[in-house]
Amino acid sequence: xxxxxxxxxxxxxxxxxxxxxxxxxxxxxxxxxxxxxxxxxxxxxxxxxxxxxxxxxxxxxxxxxxxxxxxxxxxxxxxxxxxxxxxxxxxxxxxxxxxxxxxxxxxxxxxxxxxxxxxxxxxxxxxxxxxxxxxxxxxxxxxxxxxxxxxxxxxxxx
Amino acid sequence: xxxxxxxxxxxxxxxxxxxxxxxxxxxxxxxxxxxxxxxxxxxxxxxxxxxxxxxxxxxxxxxxxxxxxxxxxxxxxxxxxxxxxxxxxxxxxxxxxxxxxxxxxxxxxxxxxxxxxxxxxxxxxxxxxxxxxxxxxxxxxxxxxxxxxxxxxxxxxxxxxxxxxxxxxxxxxxxxxxxxxxxxxxxxxxxxxxxxxxxxxxxxxxxxxxxxxxxxxxxxxxxxxxxxxxxxxxxxxxxxxxxxxxxxxxxxxxxxxxxxxxxxxxxxxxxxxxxxxxxxxxxxxxxxxxxxxxxxxxxxxxxxxxxxxxxxxxxxxxxxxxxxxxxxxxxxxxxxxxxxxxxxxxxxxxxxxxxxxxxxxxxxxxxxxxxxxxxxxxxxxxxxxxxxxxxxxxxxxxxxxxxxxxxxxx
Numbered sequence: 001x002x003x004x005x006x007x008x009x010x011x012x013x014x015x016x017x018x019x020x021x022x023x024x025x026x027x028x029x030x031x032x033x034x035x036x037x038x039x040x041x042x043x044x045x046x047x048x049x050x051x052x053x054x055x056x057x058x059x060x061x062x063x064x065x066x067x068x069x070x071x072x073x074x075x076x077x078x079x080x081x082x083x084x085x086x087x088x089x090x091x092x093x094x095x096x097x098x099x100x101x102x103x104x105x106x107x108x109x110x111x112x113x114x115x116x117x118x119x120x121x122x123x124x125x126x127x128x129x130x131x132x133x134x135x136x137x138x139x140x141x142x143x144x145x146x147x148x149x150x151x152x153x154x155x156x157x158x
Numbered sequence: 159x160x161x162x163x164x165x166x167x168x169x170x171x172x173x174x175x176x177x178x179x180x181x182x183x184x185x186x187x188x189x190x191x192x193x194x195x196x197x198x199x200x201x202x203x204x205x206x207x208x209x210x211x212x213x214x215x216x217x218x219x220x221x222x223x224x225x226x227x228x229x230x231x232x233x234x235x236x237x238x239x240x241x242x243x244x245x246x247x248x249x250x251x252x253x254x255x256x257x258x259x260x261x262x263x264x265x266x267x268x269x270x271x272x273x274x275x276x277x278x279x280x281x282x283x284x285x286x287x288x289x290x291x292x293x294x295x296x297x298x299x300x301x302x303x304x305x306x307x308x309x310x311x312x313x314x315x316x317x318x319x320x321x322x323x324x325x326x327x328x329x330x331x332x333x334x335x336x337x338x339x340x341x342x343x344x345x346x347x348x349x350x351x352x353x354x355x356x357x358x359x360x361x362x363x364x365x366x367x368x369x370x371x372x373x374x375x376x377x378x379x380x381x382x383x384x385x386x387x388x389x390x391x392x393x394x395x396x397x398x399x400x401x402x403x404x405x406x407x408x409x410x411x412x413x414x415x416x417x418x419x420x421x422x423x424x425x426x427x428x429x430x431x432x433x434x435x436x437x438x439x440x441x442x443x444x445x446x447x448x449x450x451x452x453x454x455x456x457x458x459x460x461x462x463x464x465x466x467x468x469x470x471x472x473x474x475x476x477x478x479x480x481x482x483x484x485x486x487x488x489x490x491x492x493x494x495x496x497x498x499x500x501x502x503x504x505x506x507x508x509x510x511x512x513x514x515x516x517x518x519x520x521x522x523x524x525x526x527x528x529x530x531x532x533x534x535x536x537x538x539x540x541x542x543x544x545x546x547x548x549x550x551x552x553x554x555x556x557x558x559x560x561x562x563x564x565x566x567x568x
Contacts, residue, residue, distance in 0.1 A: 029499045030261050058388050061504065062513050062530035080502050080513065080530070084388070084404045091502065112391025115538045123225075138218040138567060147226055148526075154230050 009033040011055055011090045018048050034091040042094050043104045049081060049090070050109050057081040057090065060106070063116035065124045069150040073097045075126055079106070096126060105131040123148035183211060186549075190219050194297040194553040197563030201540070201552065208548045213541040217534075220567035228527040232493030233259050234333055236524060241327040243529055244565040246289050249282040249318075250507040252331035255527075257412055258503035258514040259333050262496045263468060270459040271335035272414040277348065277451035278321070278330065279413075279505075280444040284355070285314040286508035287437045287444075291362060294434075294557035298375045303365055310358050313351045320344055334469035335462025345452055352448050359441055366434070376430035380543035380555040383428055390539040393532050394510025395440065396559060398424045399432040406506035417454070418447050430558040437560075468494045493522030509533050509560055533565040 012035060015023050022041035027034040037045050049057040062080040079092040094103055105128040106113045117128045118137040125146040128134055136143060145152055189200035198219035204212035224243060228236040240255045241248035253275055260267065267275075292307030315325045321340050322330035330337050366372045382392065387400040397404055405422045407415040423439035425432035463469050466481070470489050475482035500517040510532030519525040536559045543555040 030264060030501050032501060034500070060391055061511060062502070062515065062528070064515055064528040064530075066500075066517055066526045078500075078502075078515065080515070084402065084409070087409050089410075089502070089504075091500075110391065111389045112535060112538065115534065136218075138221040140218070147223060152226075154226060 009088065009090060011035070011049060011057070011088065014048065014052055014055060015045055019044065032089070032091060034093055036093045036095065039094050039096065039103055042092070043106065043109075045092065046079070046106050046109050049092075054086075055083055055088065056085050057083045057088070058110075059084055060110035060112050060116070061089070063106075063113055063120065065120045065126055065148075067124060067148065067150045075101055075124060077103055077120065077126065101126045102129055103127075104129045107131060122146065125149065182206065188552070190216075195556060195563075196293060196561060197566075199537075199556070199561070199563055199566070201556070203544075203549070203552065205549065208550075210544050210547055210549065210552060213544045213552065215537055215540050217537070217563075217566050220563050222568070224568045225527055225529065228524055230523065232522050233496070233524060234489075234493060236527065237332060238327070238329050240529075241329055242564060243531060243568055244507065244509070244512075244533070244562050245326060246562050247282045247286045247508045248326060248328050249278050249330060250286075250505065250512060251529075252329060253279050253413065254503060254505045254507070254512045254514045254529075255516075256331045256333050257505065258501055258516045259496070259524075261501045261503050262499060262516055262518055263333070263465075263494075265334060265463050265465050265468065267335055267413075267463055268460045269414065270456050271461050271463075273451050273455045274336060274340065274461070275331060275413050276415065276418065277448055277455065278318070280447045280451070281314050281317060281348070281351075283444045283508045284441050284448075285311045287441050288314075290437060290508075290557075290560045291434075294554075294560075295366065295372075297553050297557045298372065300366065300369070300372065303362055306358065306361060306365075310351075310355065313354075317344070317347050317351060320347060332462065334465065335460070339461055345455070348448065348452060352445050352452075355445055356442065359438065363438060367438075373431065375550075375554055376434060376558070377427075379430045379547060379551050380558055381429050382539060382543060386542060387428075387539070390542065391535045392510070392539050393535065394506070394508070394560075395433055395436045396510065396536055396539070398422065399436045400428040401426040406504050406511055410504060412503070412505055418450050420447050430554050433558050495520055495522045504530075507532060509562065509565070510536060529565075529568060531565040531568065533559075533561040533563075534568075537561050537566055 012026055022037055022045050024038055025036040049055055059082040061082045064078050066076040068074055073095040075096040077094045081090045105117055117131055120126050121134055122136040122139050123146055184205045186203045186205055188203055189195045190198040200216040202214040203210055224239050227239055240251040243251050288307040288311045292304035295303035318328055319325045321344055322328040382400050384400045384402050387397050403422045403424050408422055420443045423436050425435050467485055471482040471485055476486040496518045498518055498520040502515045504511055504513045513530030515528040516524055517526040544552045
């Protein structure tokens with residue numbers, strides 16, 4: 001935790017050592033570290049962070065998305081990782097375009113991602129490759145549209 | 159118009175797939191209206207006799223789009239929505255959201271407000287655990303604990319009503335501190351309740367801890383190993399009953415929790431009985447924290463921070479200075495605009511790790527609010543707890559996860 005406040009999250013260094021192109025951007029804000037990871041490196045980076053003995057990000061606290069409509073790339077998927085042993089937190093961020101909102105599922109690394117990814121699919125229409133059971137979770141099965149997208153109206157009838 | 163042809167009408171959509179005729183399993187639909195699902199949870203069970211082969215929780219019946227609604231409210235207005243996420247622990251949700259926005263703004267809260275926040279959230283934890291204890295016991299056939307538990311909870315509810323004006327939807331924590339100065343004599347009421355509570359907890363333990371039926375219904379039921387719990391993202395008493403000593407209050411202290419002396423309660427059983435013991439012990443720890451907080455809370459002092467343009471000025475200032483009046487007007491009409499950025503604030507709610515993600519785009523309304531609700535994640539582990547057990551144990555497994563469906567569906 002202290003390391004995070006000093007702006008030197010050890011995970012950033014490890015990721016850079018592993019593959020410099022896997023770290024597109026590092027953002028420090030209010031003591032939180034965000035690492036923007038290109039989509040193709042997400043799975044590798046996640047595996048490294050979960051297995052690396054000096055980090056052990058074995059707990060996926062949260063997985064959610066943000067719609068930056070009408071900007072491109074439109075979607076941001078945030079992975080909030082927690083290392084219970086090292087008391088570290090880290091946010092991984094993957095940016096996805098409107099035309100191709102697909103990212104690989106992390107359920108094989110953190111099984112808890114199953115419902116999180118179903119919720120993100122339900123609310124944003126982002127697809128997760130190799131997800132074991134990708135169907136709607138909160139909205140009815142026959143619902144049209146994805147409610148948390150910014151171009152989805154808050155009120156009224158469609 | 160075409161003649162109505164019954165063959166063309168598609169069959170009604172249903173998620174229950176009938177079992178193949180030759181297999182001797184049965185599909186049973188439990189819920190959404192079922193007394194032991196604590197709300198509207200539907201579980202599709204595949205049974206071999208009375209043994210559960212597969213359990214599939216279906217959720218979303220209480221989905222009200224709280225996260226979407228937050229995006230069209232100002233930061234302060236959204237507090238009222240957080241009450242309604244987890245209606246058994248509204249103050250915990252208030253706290254998580256307020257801390258997240260305060261982190262986004264980068265403001266410090268007066269110590270007095272921090273201690274009062276700790277005191278009230280610990281009372282919330284006690285009240286929530288009492289509801290859990292009562293309903294879990296009634297599910298398993300012990301009626302009297304329910305009646306006793308609600309008797310004590312009512313006393314805590316009265317404190318909330320006295321302090322905030324509301325029993326349940328308190329909205330008492332505001333960005334920057336508290337909504338109002340606590341009324342005179344409120345600490346005496348708190349003292350009366352926490353002094354009587356330990357004796358009542360002993361009564362519950364007399365009824366349950368060594369009760370043969372209680373042990374038969376909970377011991378060895380709903381096993382969850384530490385590795386599975388971490389992999390499934392399970393948190394709170396469930397995780398601690400599996401032997402993982404992780405408590406946000408200790409690991410990432412917020413609101414001055416580092417100044418309080420308390421222990422993380424763990425058990426190694428990983429079953430329903432271990433979770434019962436953990437929650438009972440947590441009530442006792444919370445009483446300890448409340449007593450310390452009562453000693454720490456200064457009788458006088460500011461109950462919210464003073465930041466011009468963000469925190470409403472005091473009544474006195476609003477009535478006597480022109481700046482105060484202008485800021486008051488602007489805060490309540492336009493709101494305030496935090497700098498662009500994103501934060502993720504985690505607190506320990508009665509049910510586990512409650513995370514609040516707030517993204518700002520520099521406007522007076524949050525761009526995105528996401529609640530990482532512990533019930534949602536903990537419920538995901540239900541199939542792990544229930545598969546291989548009998549139908550009657552499913553009730554124990556649902557009860558022991560302590561879900562609040564409002565929090566699952568948001």
